Amino acid sequence: QVQLVESGGGVVQSGRSLRLSCVGSGFTFSGYAMRWVRQPPGKGLEWVTNLSYDGSKKYYADSVKGRFTISRDNSKNTMYLQMDSLRPEDTAVYFCAREGAPDSSSWFAFEYWGQGTLVTVSS
Amino acid sequence: QSALTQPASVSGSPGQSITVSCTGTSSDVGAYNYVSWYQQHPGKAPKLMIYDVSNRRSGVSNRFSGSKSGNTASLTISGLQAEDEADYYCSSYTSSDTWVFGGGTRLTVL
Numbered sequence: 001q002v003q004l005v006e007s008g009g010g011v012v013q014s015g016r017s018l019r020l021s022c023v024g025s026g027f028t029f030s031g032y033a034m035r036w037v038r039q040p041p042g043k044g045l046e047w048v049t050n051l052s053y054d055g056s057k058k059y060y061a062d063s064v065k066g067r068f069t070i071s072r073d074n075s076k077n078t079m080y081l082q083m084d085s086l087r088p089e090d091t092a093v094y095f096c097a098r099e100g101a102p103d104s105s106s107w108f109a110f111e112y113w114g115q116g117t118l119v120t121v122s123s
Numbered sequence: 124q125s126a127l128t129q130p131a132s133v134s135g136s137p138g139q140s141i142t143v144s145c146t147g148t149s150s151d152v153g154a155y156n157y158v159s160w161y162q163q164h165p166g167k168a169p170k171l172m173i174y175d176v177s178n179r180r181s182g183v184s185n186r187f188s189g190s191k192s193g194n195t196a197s198l199t200i201s202g203l204q205a206e207d208e209a210d211y212y213c214s215s216y217t218s219s220d221t222w223v224f225g226g227g228t229r230l231t232v233l
Binding site for chain 2: 035037043044045046047050059060061062063095100104105106108109110111113114115116
């Protein structure tokens with residue numbers, strides 16, 4: 001079965017950096033676009049970034065553009081989120097998600113989700 | 124990239140039906156049939172329920188249905204059950220090749 005496992009969260013001071021990882025299993029990792037979605041404590045979901053299956057196309061929310069970088073290593077079935085110049089408002093649970101497949105949902109849906117990793121940015 | 128607009132909360136009694144609205148713009152909800160709906164129980168990851176406006180994911184109860192008119196999408200849950208109590212989020216692909224979520228709606232089953 002499809003599994004996504006995030007890691008790398010923790011407490012970091014404002015202005016510092018952190019790198020999150022997401023390992024996928026149970027599917028052909030190199031065949032799917034991957035995404036990050038975050039959720040501040042007690043608040044709603046926010047799409048953060050999307051990376052195409054081959055790493056060639058990247059899209060970012062305005063709130064993180066220029067500070068966050070998404071990447072992947074398909075040989076390791078792993079996606080990364082490099083977060084620089086962190087701010088207190090970046091405090092959230094960060095979920096990785098996989099795009100849907102045409103035979104089960106939609107490329108435009110977030111079909112599978114990890115359990116999330118908490119990032120806390122202190123001021 | 125403004126969030127889609129959802130009511131903060133809705134409620135209903137077991138067996139009743141409720142509808143959650145999700146209002147966007149002509150650049151997101153109104154532009155494409157790529158609206159999806161997610162259910163999230165406390166402390167859990169979101170779960171895809173509906174994709175492409177009205178398609179139920181395999182395994183999702185047929186009590187869940189989706190629709191869209193203009194810039195507003197809707198999720199309807201019929202025959203409310205206690206386990207439906209959760210937060211619900213809509214999401215839409217946008218003309219900027221990005222995604223936007225709604226602010227979320229807390230469903231309370233009375």
